[in-house]
Amino acid sequence: MIKVFESPNLPDNWILANFGDYLDITGGSQPPKSKFSEVKKDGYVRLWQIRDLGDNPVPVFVDKSLVSKFCSDGDILIGRYGASVGKVFWAKDGAYNVALVKLIFDDKIFHKSFLFYFLQSLYFQRYLKLISKTAQSGFNRSDLYNIELPIAPLPEQHRIVEKIEELFSELDDGVASLKKALEQLKTYRQAVLKWAFEGKLTEKWRNTHQDSLEDADTLLEQIKAERKRHYQQQLADWKQALKEWENNGKEAKKPTKPQQPKDLPPLTKEELSNLPSLPNGWMWVKLGNLCDIIGGVTKGRKLEGKNTISLPYLRVANVQDGYLDLSVIKYIEVLPEDLEKYRLVSGDILYTEGGDRDKLGRGTIWRNEISDCIHQNHVFRARTFQQLIKSLYISYFSQTQTARNHFFKHGKQTVNLASINMTVLSNLPIVLCSTVEQKLILDEIESRLSVCDQLEATLTENLNKADALRQSILKRAFEGKLVL
Secondary structure (H helix, E strand, O other), rough: OOOOOOOOOOOOOOOEEEEHHHHHHHHEEEHHHHHEEEOOOOOEEEEEHHHHHOOOOOOEEEHHHHOEEEEEOOOOOEEHHHHHHOEEEOOOOOEEOOOOEEEOOOOOOOHHHEEEHHHHHHHHHHHHHHHHHHHOOOHHHHHHHHEEEEOOOOHHHHHHHHHHHHHHHHHHHHHHHHHHHHHHHHHHHHHHHHHHHOOOOOOHHHOHHHHHHHHHHHHHHHHHHHHHHHHHHHHHHHHHHHHHHHHHOOOOOOOOEEEEEEEEOOOOHHHHHHOOOOOOEEEEEHHHHOEEOOOOOOOOOOOOOOOEEEEEEEEEEEEEEEEEEOOOEEEEEEEEEHHHOOOOOOEEEEEEEEEEEEHHHEEEEEOOOOOOOEEEEEEEEEEOOHHHHHHHHHHHEEEEEEHHHHHHHHEEOOOOOEEOHHHHHHEEEEEEOHHHHHOOOOOOHHHHHHHHHHHHHHHHHHHHHHHHHHHHHHHHOOOOOOOO
């Protein structure tokens, strides 16, 4: 028996048994994704996946003949793989996929909610977390067999469930209020960004400086000139590298000629009509006319027999909405010349190619957190001329609903995924105003959002306390101390 109880002194009328002596699990089915349908047809059933049991379901249906494992309302499902290991769900009618298992139990011995809450308790969850560190393919029946399972008499299980739900109901009311406040903060954040890029936060300042303001047309011409100058410098460097390569007998790889930046056509009248109106002197400009944008290194290239170096690289999972998650950094073998091409520079703006719908774009700032770090091809990099247009300014705009609407409208949509390409990203319309006003806008945004950050931290801390209290209730319940 695998001990998960710190204090196994249960009431005399309880027993402590092996999980596998009383419970079982059955894995799900995995029909081909090519057979998924977004609409239900005759003879089709809902295929439940972990994402469908959360806040953002993506319903899919499959022919009933393609699945063999079914679930009904009230069945208990457990997440089996990766980050979802141990998540516990109430099932709904349909079939379930291989990332889930269904709990099998005797309802003459167990109240199903008693088991549901036990599976959510740290007694069970801690053990599953240990499994997830060693079993990449998830857990199976034998992994769970010897886990300690406390069993109370059935009438007492009913009383325990009733008490848990009474206490959880009060707790849930508080949690709901906290989550509502967090949602209101999100709404306020979007409102701040909307006001900022409509010119409302700097309107008074602008009205008193109209005569001295540089208009966006002038700034755009300066950006074009700087891009041209930068290209000429790249070209000169390439010619020098080419000359050295020739003098050295052409032994190494031939230097790659830099590509001349191409101006994208301006937004059409029709495109502009679908965008918010702007103050005088501001204009809409495509991102590709403001930045140098490239994709990253491709994984899986055939580099056998070639001289390579190992470098840290950013994946989609590292680029979150407004921040970077660098808790897990992977390395990739690349050619030495790839470092110069793909190396991230402080101030670069990172955009994600896709994944879930909410992962499109993003636009998060790189601040040189890791030296000699590159990015894979599913992460785009946009680099600005900071003296003319601030990367943080573009980053904040990329988080607006206007930017997200662009990605949603022009991105490629499939049953489970959404993606954008370089063209969609380059055509993202950006609000352009003078460099001076950009800085003022950033100051206004950050002064407001810093307050949001403080409030969010407090709300999140209270949510964590609520989770701890929930676990404390479950601990007492499964030690036989919650009800007399």
